[in-house]
Amino acid sequence: MQLHISPSLRHVTVLPAKGFKEFMKVKVGSRRFSYRMFFYSLLFFTFLLRFIFVLAALDNIDGDTKCSTIGCLGKKFGPRILRRRTEPTVPEVIYQVLEEPVNQDELQAGQEIPQSLEDFMVEIRYSRPDAKAFAEKLKAMVTLLEQRTRNAKIQEYLYRHVASSSIPKQLYCLTLRLANEHSTNANARLQLPSPELVPALVDNSFFHVVLASDNVLATSVVASSLVHNSLHPERVVLHIITDRKTYSPMQAWFSLNPLTPAIIEIKALHHFDWLTKGKVPVLEAMEKDQKVRSQFRGGSSAIVANNSEKPYVIAAKLQALSPKYNSPMNHIRIHLPELFPILNKVVFLDDDIVIQTDLSPLWDIDMNGKVNGAVETCRGEDKFVMSKRFKSYLNFSHPLVAKNFDPRECAWAYGMNIFDLEAWRKTNISQTYHFWLDENLKSDLSLWQLGTLPPGLIAFHGHVHFIDPFWHMLGLGYQENTTIEAAESAGVIHFNGRAKPWLDIAFPQLRPLWTKYINFSDKFIKSCHIRAS
Template identity: 80%
Template sequence: MFSEVLLQEAHPEPHTLEREREAVIFHVEVPLCCHSLQTPNYTLPNRRTSCGGKAKHTPNFISPSLRHVTVLPGKGLKEFIKVKVAASRRLSYRMLFYSLLFFTFLLRFVFVMTAVDNIDGENKCSSIGCLGKKFGPKILGRSLESNVPEVIYGILDQPLRKDELEGRSDIPQTLEEFMIQLKEVGYDAKTFAIKLREMVTLMEQRTREAKIQEYLYRHVASSSIPKQLHCLSLRLANEHTNNAAARLQLPSAELVPALVDNNYFHFVLASDNVLAASVVATSLVRNSLRPQKVVLHIITDRKTYYPMQAWFSLHPLSPAIIEVKALHHFDWFTKGKVPVLEAMEKDQNVRSQFRGGSSAIVTNATEKPKVVAAKLQALSPKYNSVMNHIRIHLPELFSSLSKVVFLDDDIVVQTDLSPLWDIDMNGKVNGAVETCTGEDKYVMSKKLKSYLNFSHPLISKNFDPNECAWAYGMNIFDLDAWRKTNISSTYHYWVEQNIKSDLSLWQLGTLPPGLIAFHGHVHTIDPFWHMLGLGYQENTGFADAESAGVIHFNGRAKPWLDIAFPHLRPLWTKYIDFSDYFIKSCHIRAL
């Protein structure tokens, strides 16, 4: 019996290249018990025979180019095979698992690639052909690569003029129409991109036009006086003329000393809206724990004075003390030049030419809807109202008072406000709620850059754009501390600078110059005392608003307008007596 030796060349000679990697089998006769092999170049180690004798050497030459020598014994071959088979079986199971895993991913990959090719319009090619298109000729014989993204992106990046879409009837109007055409016609990638661009562009144009129309209508609605409120003013003015009870002195003579007594809680309200002022006054007194200590100073203009006096004469809020005065009743206001009136006159002239008016703003096809809305809002008459500017002169108007709480006429008081007098202002002038932090990221995200134009060097070099802003509407003013500062003169200086720069420092409102004038003089109070945004944030929850101390309908959607948010309006209308004669006669309803 003989052993079989398998020899394989490791480095074939040049003249045997055609036999590269071939295996050569030599049969070497050796004794069964002897497994040593010795060559001039390679020597297999001697091993003892089973009988204890030493094996003889067989001087067979093995080429140095041979790299493997395998000796397979004749006897024990079965045992050798058993060991190999057991090891191979373990390897086979492992290889089977990895093979199945590989083919699973391969099949998923093939499915995705063929699906993309079908979208590309190459639905006539086989799966293998479509894969060849992806991977090139070396693998599957196709060299054309997919250009779906390039085709679509290239077309979508091309500008589309508005006049290109005018009068076109073949453009899908809705997504449903687009899908029907896509299924019936079977667009290729290029046509798909063209149709998609046309449809989306057309929808964007229509959406923009609709939003601008909405903002224009809201601007008109918020700038106009509802006929019901106009009716109320006329009826009250007539009542003031014909009814002596509507011409009472407010307050009565015995209560006049309380107007300058700092032991009372003094509130100031500036308004030319009788109904709005009545809601503020009623909510303030009704929710006060000590209404006998409440003094409300109502400031109005000349034309609204008689209706305002008639209303509060006929609707007293005892035991609270109500004072109604027109601006021309203040000695300070009638002496010499009043900076606020001069600024208003100049401001009105500039705003009348601002951006060419509302028509020019709306017809500008390049502006975004929100920019158009902001420019329209800048034209609102309320921003040129003396009622908005009068608060900057509180120290002069109430020279005997030490502290007041100023209220806007679009707020509702829902709690007792007397604890505001216990707040330590730490020498600051203005107690206000900051508007840069809070759960509502839309309302409570206001910083100086939200109001001031930091692209103007006069603003950028003097202020920090990321500094937190605060709100008007419900403010505690320490008048004694105010009189020690130059806040009022700073306010008028910056208003003048804005007018000279053609409203380029800021566009609207009295808050921007207030943010500048009170810079460094603001004491932050708890947000509970002033919840904002009920006039422009429709997502404000009723429960959240109901739990606030003071709610503010700042924005266009005032609660006395038809454009008010229906779910928030009851928080305001609950303080109106709809059975009142004047309310009923002017058809003022809760809606």
């Protein structure tokens, strides 16, 4: 290929190497330069530079940024050319105002602070404040509303605590009427169980279930659901432990409402020889606990008055003040081996549960030498309920707790537990329980949150065998996120929390799971106006 360029640069000729006669001509423009074109170009660039200068000046006036003319131009038009969006920046003064401590005097005045977002916007449009004044006004409004929300939530928790701690008049009525029936009707004073069935009380071939409660209605629901869903009710032995004042109403109810063919035993605490012969460490610890609690804690008023704690922490402390946690019915489980010295394995139930399946497979679980079969509460779909570890209950800022336990260790739940009493008797679980109760008293109740589960976590540490979550679904008494479908699919549901199913504050969508086991045609139920809703 040959390339020929004319001297005037007007023609460029390309010839093929093989002599091909055709060629290509590329016409090139003249080298002459037009002065008119130069003048127009200079005029255009002059106007362009003036336009750039004005834009840069406006950008510097509106904002606090300092940049050169070319820099501001690139900052303004660069993202548009590259089709990118620039995020608006928050002036530093706003951060400074928000980080400053809150002025409580201004908040207490209150009337100068906007009470709603609408009031805030009206005031801002009218006054047109600078960034600092805007941030101060916004911070004051948000802080005031936050405090009001906190106070409202704490009041709600306090009212729920009062409602859950009191005895509904319907239950009080039922107890009184049954006590009267016990004193006037011989059929309400039957021996339970009948003499021919007494040997079954110590026969380990039966399914032994223990329930400690002073609530007649709640106990009747647990017993009815247990027998109704059992595949072999004739092999079920239910040991009901109650206190002295509730013994007569409890005996009257089950005398008049037998759950044949199941076997029911009712005993009050004073009927156990072991409890009456000498001092019982757990009962002594409870008495000391109540004295220390009344002296240092100040009850619910002191808890609510604490302005430094979050509402959910206050709610947990209020719940732990419930009389249930100070009841012997809740502490007596630590002495099951002594109360039932001949039995090898029992299922212990709380009175706020409902059984929805046959429990007999629990006796076939291989505990691998462990004592307590329980559901762990640190894993599960419901993160609100199943997120409990040792740090949720124990005070790891105390050196005694931090030295002996791991805060990340998974917790477990009371309410439905299978206890291997034979393995228990070979351990020092009860002694450990009493030791830590004493240590907590010496530490001014500072080792754990109030309640009975924390010392249980310590006493059974290393002796727990986790069972399938099917056997124990928790949380129906303190959160309403549980669906009916999920609750119905569980073997045992637990109304742990303040919203007990026999209270008016119970969650209405969950309450039917409990009321379905109440016979509303019973004359005592009807006369005390106990209704399904």
